[in-house]
Amino acid sequence: MIETIQDFFRTMADTYPKWNFIFFHEPAQWDRVVSGFFVTLQLSVACVILSVIIGIVGAWAQGSPSRTIRWIVQGYIQFFRNTPPLIQLLFFYFALGQFTPTVTGPDGWTEQPIISNVGWAIISLSFFAGAFNVEIFRSGIEAVPKSTLEAAESLGFTRAQTYTNITFPLALRVSLPALNNNLINLVKTTTQAIAIAVPELLYEMVSIWNDYASAQNAAMAVLFFTYIALVGVLAFGMNRWEAKLLVPGFGKARR
Amino acid sequence: MTRSFNTSTDLPVTLEPRYQGPDELGFSRWLGRMPVWVLPLIAAVFLIWPTVVEAQTVYSAQKIMDIMAKWLPLLITQGFLMNVIISFFTMLFGTIAGLFLGLGRVSDNSGIRGFSWLVVQLFRNSPWLVLLFIVMLTLPFEIRIAGTYIAVPDWMKAVFGLSLPIMANLAEIVRGAIQSVPSAQWEAAESLAFSKRQIMWQIILPQCFKRMIPPWMNWYAIMTMATPLVSLLGVTELVTLSRQAMEAEGNNPSLLMPFFGFALIIFFAYCYPIARLTLRLEKKYAVKG
Amino acid sequence: MSDQDWTDQQPIVSIKDVHKAFGTLEVLKGVSMDIMKGEVICIIGPSGSGKSTLIRCINALNDIQAGSITIEGQEVHDTKLDKLELRKKVGMVFQQYNLFPHKTALENVMMAPIKVLKQPRDEVEVRARALIKKVRLEGKEDSYPGELSGGQQQRVAIARSLAMDPDVMLFDEVTAALDPETVKEVLLTIKELAADGMTCILVTHEMGFAREVADHIYFTDRGVIVEHGPPETFFESASDPRTKEFLGQIL
Numbered sequence A: 001m002i003e004t005i006q007d008f009f010r011t012m013a014d015t016y017p018k019w020n021f022i023f024f025h026e027p028a029q030w031d032r033v034v035s036g037f038f039v040t041l042q043l044s045v046a047c048v049i050l051s052v053i054i055g056i057v058g059a060w061a062q063g064s065p066s067r068t069i070r071w072i073v074q075g076y077i078q079f080f081r082n083t084p085p086l087i088q089l090l091f092f093y094f095a096l097g098q099f100t101p102t103v104t105g106p107d108g109w110t111e112q113p114i115i116s117n118v119g120w121a122i123i124s125l126s127f128f129a130g131a132f133n134v135e136i137f138r139s140g141i142e143a144v145p146k147s148t149l150e151a152a153e154s155l156g157f158t159r160a161q162t163y164t165n166i167t168f169p170l171a172l173r174v175s176l177p178a179l180n181n182n183l184i185n186l187v188k189t190t191t192q193a194i195a196i197a198v199p200e201l202l203y204e205m206v207s208i209w210n211d212y213a214s215a216q217n218a219a220m221a222v223l224f225f226t227y228i229a230l231v232g233v234l235a236f237g238m239n240r241w242e243a244k245l246l247v248p249g250f251g252k253a254r255r
Numbered sequence B: 001m002t003r004s005f006n007t008s009t010d011l012p013v014t015l016e017p018r019y020q021g022p023d024e025l026g027f028s029r030w031l032g033r034m035p036v037w038v039l040p041l042i043a044a045v046f047l048i049w050p051t052v053v054e055a056q057t058v059y060s061a062q063k064i065m066d067i068m069a070k071w072l073p074l075l076i077t078q079g080f081l082m083n084v085i086i087s088f089f090t091m092l093f094g095t096i097a098g099l100f101l102g103l104g105r106v107s108d109n110s111g112i113r114g115f116s117w118l119v120v121q122l123f124r125n126s127p128w129l130v131l132l133f134i135v136m137l138t139l140p141f142e143i144r145i146a147g148t149y150i151a152v153p154d155w156m157k158a159v160f161g162l163s164l165p166i167m168a169n170l171a172e173i174v175r176g177a178i179q180s181v182p183s184a185q186w187e188a189a190e191s192l193a194f195s196k197r198q199i200m201w202q203i204i205l206p207q208c209f210k211r212m213i214p215p216w217m218n219w220y221a222i223m224t225m226a227t228p229l230v231s232l233l234g235v236t237e238l239v240t241l242s243r244q245a246m247e248a249e250g251n252n253p254s255l256l257m258p259f260f261g262f263a264l265i266i267f268f269a270y271c272y273p274i275a276r277l278t279l280r281l282e283k284k285y286a287v288k289g
Numbered sequence C: 001m002s003d004q005d006w007t008d009q010q011p012i013v014s015i016k017d018v019h020k021a022f023g024t025l026e027v028l029k030g031v032s033m034d035i036m037k038g039e040v041i042c043i044i045g046p047s048g049s050g051k052s053t054l055i056r057c058i059n060a061l062n063d064i065q066a067g068s069i070t071i072e073g074q075e076v077h078d079t080k081l082d083k084l085e086l087r088k089k090v091g092m093v094f095q096q097y098n099l100f101p102h103k104t105a106l107e108n109v110m111m112a113p114i115k116v117l118k119q120p121r122d123e124v125e126v127r128a129r130a131l132i133k134k135v136r137l138e139g140k141e142d143s144y145p146g147e148l149s150g151g152q153q154q155r156v157a158i159a160r161s162l163a164m165d166p167d168v169m170l171f172d173e174v175t176a177a178l179d180p181e182t183v184k185e186v187l188l189t190i191k192e193l194a195a196d197g198m199t200c201i202l203v204t205h206e207m208g209f210a211r212e213v214a215d216h217i218y219f220t221d222r223g224v225i226v227e228h229g230p231p232e233t234f235f236e237s238a239s240d241p242r243t244k245e246f247l248g249q250i251l
Helices: A004-017 A025-062 A069-080 A084-099 A117-142 A146-154 A159-198 A201-211 A214-244 B026-033 B038-056 B061-104 B110-124 B127-137 B154-180 B183-191 B196-233 B240-247 B253-285 C051-058 C085-089 C105-115 C121-134 C149-163 C180-195 C206-212 C231-234 C241-250
Strands: A102-103 A112-115 B143-147 B147-151 C013-022 C026-036 C040-044 C066-071 C090-093 C168-172 C197-204 C216-221 C224-229
Touching: A025 A069, A025 A117, A025 A159, A025 A201, A025 A214, A025 B147, A069 A112, A069 A117, A084 A117, A084 A159, A084 B196, A084 B240, A084 B253, A117 A159, A117 C216, A117 C231, A146 A159, A146 C090, A159 A201, A159 A214, A159 B110, A159 B127, A159 B196, A159 C105, A201 A214, A214 B127, B026 B196, B061 B154, B061 B240, B061 B253, B110 B154, B127 B154, B127 B196, B154 B196, B183 B196, B196 B240, B196 B253, B240 B253, C013 C051, C026 C051, C026 C066, C026 C216, C026 C224, C040 C051, C040 C206, C051 C066, C051 C149, C051 C197, C085 C090, C090 C149, C105 C121, C105 C149, C121 C149, C149 C168, C149 C180, C180 C197, C180 C206, C206 C231, C216 C231, C216 C241, C224 C231
Parallel strands: C040 C197, C040 C216, C090 C168, C168 C197
Antiparallel strands: A102 A112, B143 B147, C013 C026, C013 C066, C216 C224
């Protein structure tokens, strides 16, 4: 089966020299694409989870009675929303990367920083998307009427019980459309990790077409449609979730 | 028996959230609402920074200042000016293409409608950087017009790359604005024997024009903030030059803050008035009722 | 007096000289009343006279600056008080229903006993279905609040409070947000509740209803109780000019 596919693309490369899908008939190149894809997936999943956690914690901290904490969160949001993510990446990796300690690598003699470039990409992109998530979740929480929470209080719910049973499920429903948008944007932004040489899909594809000029068109086409598919899957999943959580008379259904 | 007190029946199940889904003016709203003193504050932080780090590095604050003073004119005239030029051309091409694509989205011809939809989806949902890479590599470095070869500079290719997502997003704005015009306008114009094309260009579009300006400016600000991306493809602009300048000065870490800080301030200083103006216009053009 | 000493010969709710201010705005200026077990009390008065604030203070949703409120001998505004014990004794129904929009009618009724009282689910469900039947909403168990009319939502809210098996029920202008047609069905539910012997405290504008079901009527204005008495005497022979003026406007 695999041989047939490889033969097909090898013949295709011979017939149309400009469309050499080299990664479909050369296992070494296929491995590069797969590893790049998984780094992109890893970046996306890690950043989505981390940025959502940052969003929840930040939104909770914004309701803090301490003015200092509120100012810190506000400052964080302002900084990360206003600056291009590319400059954030460069800043995190080059400026902050200077100050992190190093450890001896697995080979026993090279010194490696504790946080790799992949690590910095995850941190930087998570903080970038997290800044938007804080705002998204906060407005979701604000959209829950105080009187509904009062009803829960009068039924004997504790603060924590009210938060987990009432506030959070309702705030989530309000936040989902905006969250959806932001996470899609986050997945698209992971490509910028190429700036600090993170071997993700774009990086691997660019190196393949640099190595094999004949593979350029093929690599571009595959790259383009892989991202469309990735974003499509995420959007589809989020929309399904949104539809599943939709309750009559609340949120979207009202308009 | 009457119930004359407090008899409102239309009670909300939920309050209106302040961040209602994707806000088309989100970026400008946020940037424009920032108090004016934020800019001098940021500038102050980056001016004081060298003094703070002085203790840790071999570079004195004075030396950092000297280095910055040496590079600043170049960073502005060859660097940021380039970002501005790229953003202008991107907006120009993106707007023209976006207008026609948006018209395609509301076309009577279902083929054109479907095709426009596909184009919008493809370019809205792909990463800007991927589009940039593809366009930079597929466009020839020179084109032949009437027998003479005209070189296409790198930055011009970058303009085309950035124009694609801008085109797709502006197309959606055009479509939204056209669809927001009441259908009675179409009927009224048709009864006056205007042709379809006349109605669109002479009656509908002029009405939408004002409505489209604020989101259009919002996209301009977002795109301007994205222009540093082209540095990854070797196009000369502010970030490219900043990194080259730091390299020329020996890549000292204490230079990172002032250089990137300058980039931050200048982008902020450029986008902030635009955001303020966007919000002013939005208020002015807000549809009453 | 602690709750061990309390017998139902004593007032189940006792309010003594309660003062409450929001900032500089004094809303309650020394309000006192005693309510015996099984009594139905209606509090009436013009908007802004402090009725709703008073009823919210009974449930400790608002705190008080001075005075005391006891329920079954237990001081409500004691900082050491276990709020849960209080909430179990006192149920409250709001003007805006305040159902949980993401839960069905049945789940709304079942939620507090399961989550707060940690009662077994199947046992709670049997009781919840009975309560929904009691408020005449059979068949609406699986509807979401957004699918119910205001009157139906309000009856679910009543069932939700009853599921906690309270000794006292507070009704804060529960019909004020309803259409005239649906007011009747909610009032009927409350009337049945009163007939079952539930202690009820109502803030209401429904004078006809107050007259019919109340054992005692209190008229408040500008933070004080101006006049009170059983409905017959209250409506027939009000003595205070403020009461007369109010009744004149509303009847």
